[in-house]
Amino acid sequence: MREDKVKVIIDCDTGIDDMISFALSLASDKLDVIGVTTVAGNQSVDKTTFNTLNALEIMGRTEIPLAQGESHPLERPLEDAGYIHGETGLGTYCFEQPTEKKPVEEKASDFIYKKLMESDEKVAIMALAPLTNIAKLLMEHEDCKGKIDKIVFMGGSIRTGNPTPVSTFNVLADPEAARLVMQSGVPFYMCPLDTTKELYFTDEDIEEIGKIKNPVAQMNYQLCSFYNATVNESNNAKARFKGLCVHDLCTAAYLTNPECFTGVKYYADVETQGELTTGMTVIDYENIMQKTEEERNIVYLDSVNRERIMEEYFRALRSYTK
Numbered sequence: 001m002r003e004d005k006v007k008v009i010i011d012c013d014t015g016i017d018d019m020i021s022f023a024l025s026l027a028s029d030k031l032d033v034i035g036v037t038t039v040a041g042n043q044s045v046d047k048t049t050f051n052t053l054n055a056l057e058i059m060g061r062t063e064i065p066l067a068q069g070e071s072h073p074l075e076r077p078l079e080d081a082g083y084i085h086g087e088t089g090l091g092t093y094c095f096e097q098p099t100e101k102k103p104v105e106e107k108a109s110d111f112i113y114k115k116l117m118e119s120d121e122k123v124a125i126m127a128l129a130p131l132t133n134i135a136k137l138l139m140e141h142e143d144c145k146g147k148i149d150k151i152v153f154m155g156g157s158i159r160t161g162n163p164t165p166v167s168t169f170n171v172l173a174d175p176e177a178a179r180l181v182m183q184s185g186v187p188f189y190m191c192p193l194d195t196t197k198e199l200y201f202t203d204e205d206i207e208e209i210g211k212i213k214n215p216v217a218q219m220n221y222q223l224c225s226f227y228n229a230t231v232n233e234s235n236n237a238k239a240r241f242k243g244l245c246v247h248d249l250c251t252a253a254y255l256t257n258p259e260c261f262t263g264v265k266y267y268a269d270v271e272t273q274g275e276l277t278t279g280m281t282v283i284d285y286e287n288i289m290q291k292t293e294e295e296r297n298i299v300y301l302d303s304v305n306r307e308r309i310m311e312e313y314f315r316a317l318r319s320y321t322k
């Protein structure tokens with residue numbers, strides 16, 4: 001095992017782009033994935049758990065333990081993203097041989113706590129979903145903060161939004177959790193929609209994926225086709241974006257290839273009450289509040305080298321055998 005591998009726990013709501021991101025994360029020799037946790041978001045937690053267990057199976061990583069997490073946000077009912085990810089969370093894709101693998105006994109927040117405290121080094125958390133599990137971890141286990149290297153989160157925005165003009169799904173689904181985590185003092189790296197929309201697949205990329213004849217690539221190809229249709233129907237994607245944005249893949253790539261990103265420290269908070277603005281990440285990018293370097297609580301990832309990440313993604317996709 002590479003000595004300098006990044007220890008990471010992936011928290012997800014699989015979900016089409018979560019699944020696509022696993023193709024990179026679970027093949028990368030840069031990551032030591034010590035656990036995966038699931039949460040309600042794109043779909044119910046039962047569905048996101050089933051999808052993620054089967055992701056570990058199809059990618060040959062069933063040795064990685066999975067813990068199921070929260071079934072609803074901290075203070076509000078779940079409003080899922082079935083209109084994008086479909087009834088199962090994975091469009092029309094069906095697993096030919098569903099896995100026998102089951103979640104571990106502990107719930108996600110307790111599982112993450114256990115993995116953090118037993119690790120002899122700090123652990124990164126790749127947060128690809130609403131932050132309900134991570135908020136629960138910090139609420140129930142205050143003493144774990146020092147063992148978290150950083151939280152790398154898909155969500156937030158300055159000049160865009162999805163599904164509202166100012167909010168992003170992973171924040172809007174559970175704004176109270178997002179606010180608690182961003183204000184917790186744990187190093188928080190935001191991979192915002194302003195940047196993840198720059199990590200897109202063109203039609204040619206999708207055709208290239210379809211030419212790779214292994215089960216993981218063929219799954220990715222089928223997922224992209226469904227995703228392309230639903231995002232265009234629901235959030236005017238064709239007019240707004242350069243291609244099919246794969247938000248969670250961009251976020252995962254920060255942990256496999258941080259050299260492909262730039263970032264800047266800002267102060268940020270989350271709106272939880274506004275009729276039009278609930279779920280908005282209010283990011284003080286002009287430092288109007290004159291916060292010190294220390295008080296600026298997020299690293300905002302403001303650029304990505306798309307070409308390099310696409311090379312890494314295709315290399316990973318081709319590495320899966322039949």
Ligand code: RIB
Pocket residue numbers: 013015016017018041042081128129130154162168169170247248
């Ligand atoms: O806004 C996109 C994010 O919300 C992605 O993580 C997607 O999977 C959904 O969870």
Ligand code: CA
Pocket residue numbers: 012013014015017018042128129248
């Ligand atoms: Ca997700």
